[in-house]
Amino acid sequence: xxQLLLIMLTFALTGCGISERLGLSRDPTAAGLPYTARxxxxxxxxxxxxxxxxxxxxxxxxxxxxxRYQATxxxxxxxxxxxxxxxxxxxxGDWAFVRTEDAMIFTARCEGR
Numbered sequence: 001x002x003q004l005l006l007i008m009l010t011f012a013l014t015g016c017g018i019s020e021r022l023g024l025s026r027d028p029t030a031a032g033l034p035y036t037a038r039x040x041x042x043x044x045x046x047x048x049x050x051x052x053x054x055x056x057x058x059x060x061x062x063x064x065x066x067x068r069y070q071a072t073x074x075x076x077x078x079x080x081x082x083x084x085x086x087x088x089x090x091x092x093g094d095w096a097f098v099r100t101e102d103a104m105i106f107t108a109r110c111e112g113r
Contacts, residue, residue, distance in 0.1 A: 037050050081111055
C-alpha cells in the first residue's frame with residue numbers, strides 16, 4: 001500500500017514540474033548549462049559516451065558540467081546511483097576525450113547495480 005501511495009505521489013509531483021525544480025530535467029538547457037551534450041549508452045547501459053558540442057580550443061573544464069549532467073541523469077534514473085567512473089587520460093589525470101571537428105566525446109561507466 002505504501003509503495004502504491006509513493007508511486008502516485010511521484011506521478012502527481014512530476015505533473016507539477018517539480019523534477020525540473022530539483023534539477024532532474026531531461027533538458028540540460030533548463031539547468032542553465034552552456035554546452036549541448038548528447039548521451040549514448042552501449043548495450044550494457046552502464047557504459048556511456050557523452051558528446052559535448054564545443055568549438056576547437058574549448059577545455060575540459062569548460063564542458064565538464066554539461067557532460068557530467070547527462071551522465072548523472074542517466075546513471076541516477078537508470079540505476080538509482082548518480083556516480084560515474086570517468087575514463088581518465090594517464091598523462092594529465094583529467095577526463096580523457098576524443099575531439100572531433102565540433103565535439104568532445106567522453107566515456108564513463110555508471111557505478112551501482
